[in-house]
Amino acid sequence: MSNLSVNICGVNFKNPVIAASGTYGFGREYNELYDISKAGGVSTKGLTLEPRSGNPVPRIAEGKSVILNAVGLQNPGVEEFIKNDLEWLKGKTTVIANVAGRTLEDYEKICARLDGLADMIELNISCPNVRAGGMALGIKPQNVEEVTRLTKAQLKKTPLCVKLSPNVESIATNARAAQNGGADCISLINTLTGMVVDIERRRPLIANNTGGVSGAGIMPIALRMVYEAAHAVEIPVIGMGGINSGRDAIAFMMAGAAAVQVGTANFTDVYAIPRIADEMNEWLDSHNIDDVNQIVNTLVLN
Numbered sequence: 146m147s148n149l150s151v152n153i154c155g156v157n158f159k160n161p162v163i164a165a166s167g168t169y170g171f172g173r174e175y176n177e178l179y180d181i182s183k184a185g186g187v188s189t190k191g192l193t194l195e196p197r198s199g200n201p202v203p204r205i206a207e208g209k210s211v212i213l214n215a216v217g218l219q220n221p222g223v224e225e226f227i228k229n230d231l232e233w234l235k236g237k238t239t240v241i242a243n244v245a246g247r248t249l250e251d252y253e254k255i256c257a258r259l260d261g262l263a264d265m266i267e268l269n270i271s272c273p274n275v276r277a278g279g280m281a282l283g284i285k286p287q288n289v290e291e292v293t294r295l296t297k298a299q300l301k302k303t304p305l306c307v308k309l310s311p312n313v314e315s316i317a318t319n320a321r322a323a324q325n326g327g328a329d330c331i332s333l334i335n336t337l338t339g340m341v342v343d344i345e346r347r348r349p350l351i352a353n354n355t356g357g358v359s360g361a362g363i364m365p366i367a368l369r370m371v372y373e374a375a376h377a378v379e380i381p382v383i384g385m386g387g388i389n390s391g392r393d394a395i396a397f398m399m400a401g402a403a404a405v406q407v408g409t410a411n412f413t414d415v416y417a418i419p420r421i422a423d424e425m426n427e428w429l430d431s432h433n434i435d436d437v438n439q440i441v442n443t444l445v446l447n
Contacts, residue, residue, distance in 0.1 A: 147429035148436040149422060151185070151404050153381045154304035154329040156264050158185040158239050158404060161437060162394060162422045165385055165408030166191055166243035166267065166308075167216065171230040175415065176237065183419040186239035188332075188406060189226065191269050193245050194255060196222040206341045206350035210362035212409055213341055215353035218245050223255050231262060241306065244296075245269040249282075252296050261302035268296055268328075271310030271335035283310040283335075286322035293326025304329040306383065309374065311337050316370045317377035324378045332383035332406065333374055334367045360409040361387045368400055375401025375442065389417070391424025398437070399444045 149160035159182070164172070166188040172181045181187065199219030206213045220226070226242075234240050242263035246252040256266055270292055271283035282288045289307070297305050307323040309316065311334040323331050336357025341350045349355070367386020375382040384402030387409070388394050394405045410417040429437060 147426055147434060148438075149185075149426060149429075151438060153383070153403050154265070154306075156239060156304060159183075160185040160422045160425075161398065161404035162418050162425070163188060163239075163241065163383070163404055163406045164411065164418060165406035166241075166269065167214075168408040168411045171226070172234055172237060173230070175411070178415050179419060180237075182237045183422065184238050185404065185418075185422070186241055186264070187234060187237075188241040188267050189230075189234075189243050190220045191218045191243045191245035192220055192223045192226055192255060192259075193218060193247075194223060194251050196220065196225065201352040203350060203352055204356070206356065208339065208341050208358065208360075208362070211339070211358050211360035212412070213339055213351060213356035213358055214336070215351045215356035217353070223258055227258070227262065235264070239264045241265045241267045243267045243269050243308070249292055249295055252292055253299050256296045256305075257299040259303065260300050263303055265304050265306055266296075266300060267306045267308050267332060268293065269308050269335070271308055271312075283308075283319075284313055286315075286318050289319050289322040290326040293323050293328050297327035306330045306332050308335055309333040310335050311366065311370055311386075317373045320374035320377045320382075324380050328380060330381040330383060330403075331374060331378065332385065334363075334370050334386045337363060337366070359386070361389050363387045364389075364393060368396060371397055371402050372400040372444065388421065389413075391421050391426075391428055394421055394425055395428055395440060398441050401442045401444070403438075403441055 200217030364387025384397035385406035
């Protein structure tokens with residue numbers, strides 16, 4: 146078997162297949178089906194200072210080869226996560242705490258609270274499903290740099306990963322802004338913004354009107370953006386967007402990703418993460434590659 150372990154910013158992952166934020170909860174439900182230590186890591190639900198009930202329903206809808214969600218960062222709040230879930234999850238796998246806020250001060254406070262507790266912080270400045278806060282911070286490069294610099298100053302022990310929005314003019318420019326702000330790595334892409342319409346009711350299917358688009362249909366866009374970002378910065382990149390198979394994950398790593406996150410696939414196949422890791426191993430073995438790190442950034446353009 147090939148070596149699947151990866152190290153990003155000094156953080157070890159058993160394999161490069163990480164559960165994406167908002168698709169895996171805190172891992173407890175999936176652990177009832179399989180041992181989630183098989184996952185390379187888990188990026189938690191977006192954590193806010195106070196509990197959030199999220200957006201009104203309906204807040205999930207299907208599109209063609211995609212889903213739309215406008216859950217609105219429903220979560221129990223950072224203190225409840227630390228009290229009830231963090232140590233249990235750390236006993237299973239590598240923990241990336243996804244952090245969300247409405248203000249710069251929110252981000253600073255949550256990062257300071259989680260410093261030294263989570264294995265990595267993932268700064269969610271790109272959620273399109275809330276009406277204020279993080280989404281705006283993730284659009285303009287100067288804002289990306291500012292929120293990165295302020296939150297990085299709160300972290301003395303824990304590496305900072307900045308999750309980038311695809312809804313921008315230049316993903317390479319925003320990737321460099323995160324790097325300039327002190328990010329230890331970046332992750333992308335967060336969901337695109339979209340709409341699904343019920344033509345009989347002449348209304349959007351989602352109560353929030355628009356939602357974040359994810360799933361297999363966005364993979365070509367995500368792959369292009371990961372390639373562009375990875376070649377714009379010197380820090381590691383975690384890639385995501387439409388990954389459904391080991392071959393998909395291999396493609397992202399060839400494009401420059403040091404690891405990947407799997408999200409929507411968990412809804413259609415609850416065993417997606419261990420399956421994808423196994424499929425990656427099979428592909429590597431079939432190509433006589435004994436270490437997954439050897440394929441990173443090996444894409445050759447025509």
